[in-house]
Amino acid sequence: MENLAPKQLVIATRESALALWQSQYVLSLIEKSAPETKCTLLKMKTKGDKILDRALNEIGGKALFMKELEIAMEEGKADIAVHSLKDVPYELPKGFSLVVYTKRENPHDAFVSNHYHSLDALPKGAVVGTSSLRRKAQILAYRDDLIIKELRGNVNTRLNKLDNGEYDAIILAAAGLIRLGFEQRIQMLIPFSISLPAVGQGVVVVECLNKDQTLIESLSAINHTESMLCANAERAFNEALEGGCHAPIAAHASFKGDLLQLSTMVASEDGQRLLKMNVKALKDEKPDELGRRAAKKMIARGAREILDNKG
Template sequence: MEKLIIATRKSKLALWQSEYIKAELNKHYPDMEVELKTFSTRADKILDVPLAKIGGKGLFTKELEIALASKEAHIAVHSLKDVPVNFEEGFALAAVTKRFDPRDAFLSEKYEGIHDLPKGAVIGTTSLRRRLELKLLRPDIVLKDLRGNINTRIAKLKDGEYDAIILAATGLQKLQIEDEVKYFKPISTDDMIPSMGQATLGIETLDNKEIIDLVSVLHDKNAHIESTIERDFVRTLEGGCQVPIGVKATILDENSIDVKAIVGMPDGSEYIQEDIVANIEDFENVGKNLAQIFIDQGAKELLARAEKVAFED
């Protein structure tokens, strides 16, 4: 193939991720031209409403899928956490890349960490999962919506709208802007379980063998195992972007994998949480089996209530 076109969003982070994929492809195919083509998604345009209320995860991917379908691009680069667990017919998740830092991060101009915040401090996040987990860590804090790209969110923090904000650590690390805030502190996944696929890149294509074979060089086996478990867990629970679900699979050694998961109400009033160790050879069933344990404890009903509350807020 002489030329490959990557569809990407225009944000600095999306462009970094697409440039990273371009560089990786150039290592394997030095004679192939790789070009980035930018698109605006609905999620980039609607910045004053929580994503859950306007459609959830597909908002970051739809316009890029249209570009693939119309042959304007060959692949699309996504943050895997934004990719719906079910693909429309004709599309495929061709590769998942080596995982970066999966943790959430605490950012503040005044306070070193989440436990240093004064009672009633204001934390910015729109993520229902983060709201749930923050309320379990600090029931006394006040949560306030936070939308916009990374730079916009940091600017709002610096303007004093929030005592602290929570972002994915990997975004700041990729853009090398951790030092723009006085306190940047990644939060242990024991304290805040990330979103499925957080810090992994997903390469989407049309279901085209030539392109899938071409990008297979980007595929990371460990990230594949972890993300399969996480995405299966969410798919089995039938949970979208608009419900509070955290799930993190971590390979411990060649035989075993640890899986932490949580679902609950955004205010932390009800939740179900599990931490299991499973056989890595059974990874294609682990996520589904863990989800069934949650379902048996009433997780679907809990998530239905959580979704209803989220849309009422």
């Protein structure tokens, strides 16, 4: 059988500590699967990394973390790019695909504080930091007496801002904290009943140009099928609702035996209106079909009006 693995592979990555961890992780998977392949990292700073004084939904959304990496692939400077799936818009630029989904890390949101052990322990008026409209909406729905303050920057920057006393607590993805060795900073894994995670949270993906079919086939060896199927259901739900960083939308899919289940959430930014729904796959129903069906059910319950700020 012909060996499809390339001799050399350049991986485009952002320069943050978490992005580098994720890229090194993918690198290790590739080199373990294909020892003859030598991988190198092309470290880049994206527009999303440079503009930290404004909310993502004000400056163009999560695609700002990807554009420079995609240009590097188009110009032949890199072969693939590595992303956190929750930062990947549901619509990719023409000519690009997600070709690898790695095994999902803990998908929960994490409550981090130096003085309080849980959301319930926070006093009235406590300041909570997050850059996510999804987290903001769900936290306010649970505790409308809290003050949500914008928090941008990489994981280390956010933890430093907490340690400097700018916040009483901050909410981060548990996966990022675990991967960077900060698991001890987690005071509480927030239950899904309070805060459903972002679409794709905890999954690292590989993006490349569609035309590189030989490369795509060679990378299939490191794909984690279960994580891919769950992510496909979540992303189909988000796409059907035309969601993005502008919208408080959450979804989490998981298998119970052979049965795929999808938990979903749509809310107003202030958390005053919040819809939740759990949907199970029908017999032979594909993950993307499950996601679209869940979105239709949500729309029937008023999700569109909420997202359009009419509900």
